[in-house]
Every structure is written in C-alpha cells, then in structure tokens.
Amino acid sequence: xxxxxxxxxxxxTHEASNTALNFCKAALEAGHEIFRVFFYHDGVNNGTRYTTxxxxxxxxxxxxxxxxxxNNIDLVVCVAAAQRRGIVDEGEQxxxxxxxxxxxxxxRISGLGQLIEAGIQCDRLVVFGD
Amino acid sequence: xxxxxxxMYVNRKAPYGTIYAWESLEVVLIGAAFExxxxxxxxxxxxxxxxxxxxxxxxxxxxxxxxxxxxxxxDINKIYVEKESLEARGLTVDDLLHLTWEDENEDWAEKDSxxxxxxxxxxxxxxxxxxxxxx
Numbered sequence: 274x275x276x277x278x279x280x281x282x283x284x285x286t287h288e289a290s291n292t293a294l295n296f297c298k299a300a301l302e303a304g305h306e307i308f309r310v311f312f313y314h315d316g317v318n319n320g321t322r323y324t325t326x327x328x329x330x331x332x333x334x335x336x337x338x339x340x341x342x343x344n345n346i347d348l349v350v351c352v353a354a355a356q357r358r359g360i361v362d363e364g365e366q367x368x369x370x371x372x373x374x375x376x377x378x379x380x381r382i383s384g385l386g387q388l389i390e391a392g393i394q395c396d397r398l399v400v401f402g403d
Numbered sequence: 404x405x406x407x408x409x410x411m412y413v414n415r416k417a418p419y420g421t422i423y424a425w426e427s428l429e430v431v432l433i434g435a436a437f438e439x440x441x442x443x444x445x446x447x448x449x450x451x452x453x454x455x456x457x458x459x460x461x462x463x464x465x466x467x468x469x470x471x472x473x474x475x476x477x478d479i480n481k482i483y484v485e486k487e488s489l490e491a492r493g494l495t496v497d498d499l500l501h502l503t504w505e506d507e508n509e510d511w512a513e514k515d516s517x518x519x520x521x522x523x524x525x526x527x528x529x530x531x532x533x534x535x536x537x538x
Binding site: 281386392393403 | 406408410426434436437439533534536538
C-alpha cells in the first residue's frame with residue numbers, strides 16, 4: 274500500500290512524531306511504500322538540525338533523516354508553517370534575508386500542495402497529531 | 404482529472420487559543436485548486452470556528468472568520484456541523500455564519516452550505532470519505 278503521512282506536532286512535546294516514526298518503520302518492514310511525510314503546524318519543528326536532545330534521549334530529527342536516507346523517503350516541511358516558526362533552508366534564507374538556515378538533512382521545504390498531492394496519490398493518508 | 408477523491412477536513416478545535424483552525428483553513432483554500440470533492444466538518448469546540456459575530460480586536464489576533472464565507476466561491480459547499488456539538492454548547496444554526504453557494508445548474512440560485520447532522524449521520528459521511536484530514 275502507498276502511504277502518505279502527515280505530522281502536526283513537534284518532536285518532543287507530543288509523541289505524535291515519534292509514533293509516526295515507529296509507524297513508518299513498521300509499514301516499511303511490512304512492505305508498504307511511504308510516498309511522503311508532510312510536516313505541518315508545529316510539526317515543522319521536526320526539521321531543524323539544531324535539535325540537541327540529552328544523550329540518553331532519542332534523537333527524533335536524526336531518526337527521520339536516517340529513515341529517509343535508508344528508504345528514500347520524501348520529507349516535506351510546509352513553507353507557510355515553517356516561515357511562522359523559523360525553519361529555514363538555503364532558498365528561504367536567501368528569499369527572506371536571514372543570516373543562516375537550520376533545515377535538517379533529508380528534509381525539504383515546499384507548499385501545502387504537496388500534502389494535497391499525497392492525499393490524491395496515496396492509498397491512505399495517515400495523520401499524526403494532537 | 405480522473406481520480407477525484409473525497410477530501411474531508413474535520414475541524415475539532417476552537418478558532419483561537421491554538422493555530423489549528425487557521426492553518427486548517429489554509430489547507431482547505433490551497434487544496435481547492437486541486438479540483439477534488441471537498442467537504443468540511445465541524446465538531447466539538449470546532450463549531451465555534453463558524454460562529455457569527457466574532458470580534459478578536461482585543462486579542463490582537465486576526466479574525467479570520469470572514470474567510471469561511473469565501474468557501475462557496477471555491478466550490479466548497481458541503482459543510483457539516485455536528486448537532487450534538489452545537490447542543491452541548493447551547494448553540495443553534497442561527498448562531499452560525501450564513502454560508503452559501505450559488506448553484507450554476509439552477510440559475511445560480513443561492514443555497515445554504517451548512518448542514519446540521521447528527522453524530523450518527525456524520526459517522527456515515529466520514530466513512531464515505533477517501534482522505535480525512537483532522538485539525
């Protein structure tokens with residue numbers, strides 16, 4: 274089955290992102306395809322490489338980057354939600370005249386159309402949030 | 404497009420206090436360009452999103468409720484409001500925005516977009532949706 278994933282919460286306040294990560298791993302193991310993971314609302318905070326949790330805690334951002342690299346998964350951060358919350362890639366840095374960027378490896382910033390497209394293309398869109 | 408799907412946006416939260424309602428509406432508006440079959444449902448505190456006469460001037464937050472009136476222009480005319488959620492909050496359909504659309508098949512007659520449905524009816528409607536987005 275082709276799956277689209279939407280994540281609406283940041284990495285640590287809510288368990289949504291962690292649960293989605295576990296869900297994606299299980300789905301891939303079961304032979305399903307993850308078409309795209311779309312990060313919305315505070316979910317965009319999953320996409321900053323500045324995340325530095327204590328060493329005895331799990332690193333959710335790096336886990337997403339690794340999962341994406343190993344399985345060639347498209348991790349998309351919503352641009353409108355990202356701009357509100359200070360998630361910046363090189364393009365956004367230039368466009369908005371910022372002094373740096375913080376996007377994590379394997380993530381890209383794009384529009385809400387990517388979420389709608391996932392809804393259209395996938396057999397199921399699974400939403401993780403509050 | 405041949406593969407038109409039934410998109411259902413379920414709005415469960417109050418309009419202010421969190422950003423979910425506003426960012427949900429942003430998805431609905433962007434999604435309207437994709438020519439899918441779109442419906443909205445308002446349940447729980449989500450019914451407050453479409454209460455008329457909202458005034459946010461003392462909050463310092465934009466009152467985005469007028470935007471719902473534009474949905475009809477985007478061919479979004481299936482707006483379901485759960486009866487039990489309204490009743491639990493002492494609200495009736497008269498407390499809600501008058502959301503309408505124009506039916507081109509009936510000489511652009513103005514029709515109501517809002518349908519108050521029971522929880523039982525809404526269950527069936529959600530069941531028949533292809534893509535369910537929860538906000």
